[in-house]
Amino acid sequence: MLARAITEPARRAPAALLAVVVLVLAGLAGLWAIEPPSARPTSAPATEFSAERAFTQVEAIATRPHPVGSPAQDDVREHLITTLRGLGLTPEVQDTVSIEGAGLSASAGGASLARVRNVIATIPGTGSTGRIFLVAHYDSVQVGPGGNDDAAGTSAILETARALLAAPRLRNDVVLVLTDGEEACLCGAKAFVDQHPLARDGGVVLNLEARGSSGPAIMFETSEGNDDLVEAYSHAGKPVGTSFAVEIYRIMTNDTDFTAFRKAGFAGLNAAYIDGAAVYHGPTDLPSAMDRDSLQHHGDNTLAVVRELGGRDIAALEVTGGADATYFPAPGFLVRYPGSLVWPIAVLAVLAVAALAWLARRQRLTGGRRLLKAGVLTLVPIVLAPVLAQVLWFAITLIRPEYAAMPIDPYRPGLYRLAVIVLAAAVVISWFALLRRRLGPAALAIAGLGWLAVLGVVLAAFVPGGSYLAALPALAGAVAGLVAVATRGWLPVIVVALGGAVATVILLPTVVMLFPALGLGLGAAGAFLTVLLGLALLPVIDLIHPVAGGQRGVEALRSRRRGALPTLVALVAVLVCVVAGLAVDRFDADRPALTQLMYAMDADNGTARWISDETDVQKWTSNYVSGDKRRIDDTMPAFGPEEVRTGDAQAADLPAPLLTVESDTRSGDTRTMTLRLKPQRQVRLTTLHVPGDVVVESATVEGRPVPVHTPNFGFAFHAPPADGIEIKLVVRAAGPVKFRAMDASDGLSELPGFQARPSGVGIVGSHTSEMLAVAKSYTL
Numbered sequence: 009m010l011a012r013a014i015t016e017p018a019r020r021a022p023a024a025l026l027a028v029v030v031l032v033l034a035g036l037a038g039l040w041a042i043e044p045p046s047a048r049p050t051s052a053p054a055t056e057f058s059a060e061r062a063f064t065q066v067e068a069i070a071t072r073p074h075p076v077g078s079p080a081q082d083d084v085r086e087h088l089i090t091t092l093r094g095l096g097l098t099p100e101v102q103d104t105v106s107i108e109g110a111g112l113s114a115s116a117g118g119a120s121l122a123r124v125r126n127v128i129a130t131i132p133g134t135g136s137t138g139r140i141f142l143v144a145h146y147d148s149v150q151v152g153p154g155g156n157d158d159a160a161g162t163s164a165i166l167e168t169a170r171a172l173l174a175a176p177r178l179r180n181d182v183v184l185v186l187t188d189g190e191e192a193c194l195c196g197a198k199a200f201v202d203q204h205p206l207a208r209d210g211g212v213v214l215n216l217e218a219r220g221s222s223g224p225a226i227m228f229e230t231s232e233g234n235d236d237l238v239e240a241y242s243h244a245g246k247p248v249g250t251s252f253a254v255e256i257y258r259i260m261t262n263d264t265d266f267t268a269f270r271k272a273g274f275a276g277l278n279a280a281y282i283d284g285a286a287v288y289h290g291p292t293d294l295p296s297a298m299d300r301d302s303l304q305h306h307g308d309n310t311l312a313v314v315r316e317l318g319g320r321d322i323a324a325l326e327v328t329g330g331a332d333a334t335y336f337p338a339p340g341f342l343v344r345y346p347g348s349l350v351w352p353i354a355v356l357a358v359l360a361v362a363a364l365a366w367l368a369r370r371q372r373l374t375g376g377r378r379l380l381k382a383g384v385l386t387l388v389p390i391v392l393a394p395v396l397a398q399v400l401w402f403a404i405t406l407i408r409p410e411y412a413a414m415p416i417d418p419y420r421p422g423l424y425r426l427a428v429i430v431l432a433a434a435v436v437i438s439w440f441a442l443l444r445r446r447l448g449p450a451a452l453a454i455a456g457l458g459w460l461a462v463l464g465v466v467l468a469a470f471v472p473g474g475s476y477l478a479a480l481p482a483l484a485g486a487v488a489g490l491v492a493v494a495t496r497g498w499l500p501v502i503v504v505a506l507g508g509a510v511a512t513v514i515l516l517p518t519v520v521m522l523f524p525a526l527g528l529g530l531g532a533a534g535a536f537l538t539v540l541l542g543l544a545l546l547p548v549i550d551l552i553h554p555v556a557g558g559q560r561g562v563e564a565l566r567s568r569r570r571g572a573l574p575t576l577v578a579l580v581a582v583l584v585c586v587v588a589g590l591a592v593d594r595f596d597a598d599r600p601a602l603t604q605l606m607y608a609m610d611a612d613n614g615t616a617r618w619i620s621d622e623t624d625v626q627k628w629t630s631n632y633v634s635g636d637k638r639r640i641d642d643t644m645p646a647f648g649p650e651e652v653r654t655g656d657a658q659a660a661d662l663p664a665p666l667l668t669v670e671s672d673t674r675s676g677d678t679r680t681m682t683l684r685l686k687p688q689r690q691v692r693l694t695t696l697h698v699p700g701d702v703v704v705e706s707a708t709v710e711g712r713p714v715p716v717h718t719p720n721f722g723f724a725f726h727a728p729p730a731d732g733i734e735i736k737l738v739v740r741a742a743g744p745v746k747f748r749a750m751d752a753s754d755g756l757s758e759l760p761g762f763q764a765r766p767s768g769v770g771i772v773g774s775h776t777s778e779m780l781a782v783a784k785s786y787t788l
Contacts, residue, residue, distance in 0.1 A: 023498070024552045027505040031548060034509035037339040038516045042224045042248050044281075044305035054174040057167055057307035059300040065091070065163035066295045066303070069146065070155040073291075075692060075754075076122055076147045076189040076196075077727020084146055085125060088186055091166055092129045095173055097184075102126040105710040106189070106199030108268070118646070118697070118722035119714050120193035123729060126200055127186040131172055136181040138322025139211035140314055141274070142168065143197065143265055145190030148293075150692060150754045151777050155295040157288065160281070161216030162186055164307045171311055178318030183211075190265050191289075191775065192693070192726040197265035201272040212237070212317055212325050213276035215266035216306060220416075222299035223283025223524055224248040225306040229257045229266060231275045233330030238344055240325070241277055242335075243316040245308035247342040249279075250518065251334045251473030253525070275326045277313070281306065283524040285416035289773025290602065334476050338513055350475050354468040357461040357479045360486035365454050367493050373450040382447050382455035386543065389439045390459065393432040393539045394532035400431060401528050404586060410601040412624045415773050416527040419599040423589035425523045425534065427582045432535040434578025436542030440549060441573075449550040456543030457485045463540070477518060477537070481511035481544040489547065504547045511544035600770030603629045604777050607657060607756055610643050611664035611784040616657040621776070625653060628769045632657070644783055646695040646724055646750055647776075658760040663688035664784035665751040667696070670734075672788075677740050678705070681788070685725075686732025687751040694751040696735065697722035703740040710734055750783035 047059035068087055074080035085101070092099040107121045127146065144161030148154025165184055172182060183206055187196030201207045227241055227249030234254070241247055266278040281302040287293040317325070335344035368374050404424065405411045411418055418424065440452055464479025488507030492500035519537045526533050542549075595601040603626045609616040617640075618632035625635050637651035671682040687694050698704055700719025707714040707721065710733050714723055725733050728751075739745055756762050756778055771777050 023501045026501055027508070027548045027551050030505035030509050031512055031545070034512040035516050038513040039520065041337045041339045041513075042517045042521060044224050044299070044301040045246055045308060047300035047304040055171055057164075057171055057304065057311045059304035059307060061170070062163040062167035062303055062307055063295070063298070063300055065166050066155060066159045066298060069159040069162055070148070070153040070293075070295050072153050073150055074148050074154070075150045076124060076192050077692065081147055081188070085127060085188075088127045088146060088162070088166075092127070092169075092184070095170055097129040097131065097169070099127055099129040102128055102199060102204055104199050104203055105712050106195040106202065107709075107712050107714060108194045108198045118695075118717060118724060120195065120724045120726065121709055121712060121714070122189040122192050122195035122726035123710075124188040124196040124199050124727070126188055126196050126204075127184075128200070128204070128206065129169075129184045130206070131169060131182040131184070132177070133180040133182070133318070134177050135179050136322075137179065137320075138209070138326065139181045139183050139206065140317050140322070141183045141185050141211055141213040141269070141276075142310070142314065143185045143187060143213055143215045143269070144217070145187045145196060145265055147188050147191055147196075149191045149289045149773060149775060151771050152287075152290045152293040152773060153295075155293045156218040156221050156298055157293060158190070158217055159295070160218040160298065160303055160306060164216050164303065164310055167307055168311045168314060172314065178315065180318050180320070180322055182314060182318070187265050189726060193724075194263055194265060194268055195726070197268035201268050201274070207272070210272075210274050210326055212322055213266065213269045213274045214310060214313060215264060215269070215276065215278045216310060217264050217278065217280035218302075218306075219280050219282045219285055219288055220524065221284030221287050221293070221297045222302050223281045224521070225279050225281045225302060225309055226253065226521065227277050227279045227309075228253040229264075229278035230254050230332075231270050233275075233327060233332065235331050235333045235346060236325050237275060237277060238333040238335050238342075240316050240320065241313055242342040242344060244312045246305060247309065248305075248337045249342070250336045250521070251332065252336070252471070252477060252518065253521075254332075255471045255473035279306065279309065285524060285527070286414055286419040286599070287773070288415045289775075290415070291771055292599070293773070332473060334473055336476060336514060337517060347472060350468050350472045353483065354461075354464040354475050354479045357464050357483040357486065360483055360490070361454065361457045361461045364457070364486045364489045364493070367490060368450050368454060371493055373493065374448050374454065375451075378447045378451040379454060382443070382451040383458060385439075385443060385447070386452070386455045386459050389435045389539050389542070390536070393435040393535040396431055396435065397428045397531040397535035400427065400582070400586070401531050404590075408590065409624055410595065410626060413602045413604065413622055413626055413772050415602075417524065418528070418593045420589070420593040421523070421528055423585045423592060424528055425531075427585035427589065428528070428531045428535050429519065429538050430578055430581045430585065432538035433542055434575060434582070436539055437549065438575040438578070440546060444550070449546070453489065453546040453550065456546045457482050457489070460485070460540060460543060477514065478540060480514055481540070484510035485544050485547070492547070501551065504551065508545045508548040511541055515541040515544070595768045597767045600765075600768050601626065601628075602770050602772035603765070604772040604774050605629055605632055605756065606776055606779045606781065607660075607759055608640070608644050608781045608783065609659055609662060611782055614659045616659045618655040618657045620653045621650070621774070622653065628765060631763070644750060644781060645697040645720065645722055645748055646781075660759050662780075662782050664782050665694055665749045666732075667747055667749045667784075667786045667788070669788055677742055679737075679739050679741065679745070681737045681739065681745075683735040683737065683788075684732045685728075685735060685749055687728060689751070689753065691728065691751040691753045693724055693726045694728050694733070694749070695722060695724040697748045698739070699746055699748075701741075702745050705738040705740060707738075708736045744787045747786045747788065748783060749786060750781055752779050752781040754778050754780065756780060
């Protein structure tokens with residue numbers, strides 16, 4: 009053992025107790041560091057953020073679904089304008105058409121456009137050096153009222169503006185940008201950065217989002233070269249953010265309004281709370297689902313960071329080509345250091361572990377052959393625990409197949425997450441118990457720290473912002489080990505416990521935050537980090553191990569039998585967590601099982617079909633679609649090449665979109681056409697596609713140039729005007745051109761053959777759920 013001086017039973021028991029107390033306190037402190045603050049009441053001082061005051065705005069905004077272009081969205085916009093005027097501001101509405109390569113039709117090689125109406129207001133500074141932009145979107149998806157996404161961000165901005173106006177003015181201008189059309193295509197943010205005069209000089213943007221209903225407000229994305237911005241963010245009320253999250257998010261394809269600002273060269277930060285994601289984009293995203301502590305955290309941090317930025321030189325913060333910081337939350341502050349230290353720390357961790365291995369061999373605590381065997385065998389828990397976590401979730405979804413349709417997690421995922429953590433911890437402890445007598449605790453502990461150090465180097469090379477997760481625990485553990493091996497008395501126990509405390513403060517909050525970020529479908533990631541924490545705690549586990557069961561029991565347990573008891577206890581604990589999770593997380597009217605269904609009609613031949621993109625067909629959905637998948641881009645090109653499940657449906661009496669020619673000039677095989685696409689009913693969007701045998705040389709829609717993707721040019725237009733949209737095309741074709749037009753509204757309840765969902769069956773949060781599409785071909 010590393011703390012080898014504590015050998016007598018009389019001294020080992022208090023030593024183990026001390027280590028446990030230190031680790032428990034470290035764990036509680038680490039969890040407290042990411043716990044949202046309590047919501048403040050409406051009686052809070054006027055200069056402070058109050059979640060209860062902000063929540064009144066949430067209730068006003070999220071009364072019903074309000075997607076871009078809907079009458080409900082008009083009502084929300086008028087409420088925002090009235091509220092901003094009541095604060096003494098002069099809001100304006102940016103009413104324009106914008107284009108972005110996201111949303112429906114983008115998967116089919118097209119682009120998405122929308123008519124958006126952004127609400128913008130400025131709080132002038134006393135001597136501005138630049139602008140701070142507070143951004144949130146005020147639209148919702150078509151099936152949900154957006155009580156969290158993003159009434160949370162919108163209300164937080166309104167309450168932040170109120171608190172700013174109740175205090176002396178800041179030096180810098182603060183611009184409130186409440187965007188439209190984020191859910192459809194990010195078009196509102198794109199319209200602002202491309203077209204609005206206030207965006208021409210850039211600035212620093214703070215984007216507020218929510219992808220759930222609870223949890224801490226995490227700063228999960230930054231512009232590049234974030235060193236100074238992270239320093240400013242460290243002044244937040246309770247900063248929760250990790251450079252690891254930023255690195256991972258940069259790899260992912262997810263987008264928010266922040267994407268448009270970042271791509272346009274703005275510096276900035278993106279924050280969201282993400283737990284409770286079962287309500288995401290669904291009808292259950294109601295104001296009542298919101299944890300107001302999360303809203304308080306959002307607002308506290310936003311207000312504090314705005315005030316910090318309000319007195320700084322914005323021009324200096326706008327530089328986005330500098331170095332990134334490494335940072336993570338700790339009790340009471342944000343640990344941060346320059347990215348230039350990532351490699352030195354990673355290398356130092358490797359050297360420290362190597363020094364520990366050398367010293368342990370010299371002190372005859374282990375041998376080279378044992379270290380080598382331990383290093384190889386340490387791969388067992390590193391690989392096995394993530395695999396078992398995935399197997400566990402697979403088994404749970406077999407028992408409850410409805411989980412396959414959940415957007416991220418079940419409604420109550422806590423017990424399942426605990427099961428994964430217990431399972432991973434059990435793998436480490438059982439592995440340690442089985443090999444402890446054969447290879448020695450020192451060899452296993454050094455091997456565990458060695459793999460942490462190696463991972464720190466790998467991350468430094470490929471994901472530098474995440475290197476601290478492995479390098480710092482390895483360094484702390486190795487330094488503690490060196491002191492423990494070289495000293496006697498109580499000092500070895502203290503330093504080993506402190507080394508474990510460092511790993512706990514770093515890794516435990518990351519495990520907790522990673523589960524809602526990735527979901528139980530990727531529970532292997534949480535299991536992997538749990539294993540890393542277990543490996544970092546092996547010296548402490550060794551201190552505790554002989555105490556459990558008494559000295560006689562320790563001597564009685566041999567080899568495999570030594571590993572049987574903790575394994576059995578852990579399996580029982582995992583089983584209890586799973587059974588309790590299944591009992592607690594039942595579907596009902598308030599927390600329904602989620603299903604996804606669409607309807608598409610081909611006006612060319614009067615046929616219709618039900619469509620679902622469910623991974624596994626839910627029981628209710630099976631009344632409409634079969635289990636076989638097929639492509640439908642032959643008749644519905646806007647849905648792209650993805651395979652979906654279909655079923656025959658009765659044709660409804662619905663008019664198809666009308667495509668007419670307003671002008672058409674020819675020059676050889678080249679035609680310059682002006683078309684008008686006009687829905688004949690109330691719709692949310694309309695699309696137009698051209699088959700692959702026609703070359704589209706250029707295109708504009710409502711005066712906006714549209715990228716030409718050939719073959720199969722197409723686009724989707726959200727919130728089309730009542731008089732339709734104007735399309736100008738230059739095409740090369742030997743003969744007539746065939747077009748495929750489609751429009752889509754929301755709601756299936758009036759369709760022939762549709763039966764209302766029973767209680768306990770709901771609608772998945774999807775941009776296409778409940779979509780009713782009608783398509784027609786035109787040859788012009």
